[in-house]
């Protein structure tokens with residue numbers, strides 16, 4: 001059974017429809033990507049899942065059951081805006097939050113120390129949040145979200161403000177939690193993270209669902225419009241081939257854009273006739289390209 005299921009969920013703020021009939025299912029042990037431009041309705045959807053605000057219509061089910069306050073003990077949330085108090089010690093507030101979610105003080109303490117060691121920052125235990133850098137505050141927010149071992153984890157822009165080493169660390173952690181059976185609703189503007197972590201996604205645009213499904217299936221539905229070519233010497237005349245709309249010279253070859261798949265064969269023939277072909281690839285669209293296509297390049301707010 002789905003760990004989380006949204007069925008026709010609607011949220012209005014006065015005249016404004018923030019979320020319009022969203023439906024999606026997250027399986028146990030799945031990382032599900034919730035994507036969209038600024039103001040699309042992602043955070044509102046997450047806040048409804050967390051029971052912080054109520055849907056105006058539709059249903060949200062947790063392993064088949066409707067919301068009840070005990071569910072808060074099995075849910076973890078990393079908000080987009082940091083939720084920790086700057087002036088309070090890391091240990092005081094994270095243990096407090098874990099206790100609110102049903103953990104004993106000693107288990108909460110053990111779990112916090114485990115995570116601080118895991119992130120190689122055991123000395124943060126006694127530090128105030130405001131003493132930490134932005135990225136390290138984000139890591140403490142992450143620990144606050146997972147300290148009580150939630151079964152359903154809601155991550156809103158979890159990797160924002162982190163350097164590449166810490167992004168990898170948190171990515172590995174998220175995968176590990178998934179492998180332990182945690183279901184994760186994951187929102188980000190970084191499409192490459194989604195490609196690496198998620199199998200199923202929903203893309204929202206101005207409160208509506210515009211794309212939904214398995215990333216590999218979604219990609220099959222979009223034309224392949226780029227060809228990567230590497231040859232031992234220069235190839236002339238590529239830009240004049242029918243169906244070739246752009247030729248970009250790269251460090252070790254060419255990146256071509258095409259308007260029809262037949263153009264890829266023409267490129268290959270042209271290259272073989274003049275040089276030795278070291279690499280030829282008809283690239284599938286990236287999620288970033290699909291996102292820009294369906295949502296447009298800018299915010300709609």
Ligand SMILES: Nc1ncnc2c1ncn2[C@@H]1O[C@H](COP(=O)(O)OP(=O)(O)OP(=O)(O)O)[C@@H](O)[C@H]1O
Pocket residue numbers: 013016017018036037038039040041042043044045080301
């Ligand atoms: N409490 C509120 N009262 C009124 N309008 C709201 C409220 N919360 C959100 N909205 C509006 O609902 C829409 C969706 O907002 P939401 O924060 O869910 O978007 P988002 O997809 O999370 O955006 P971002 O990527 O910028 O975080 C926006 O137009 C926003 O202004």
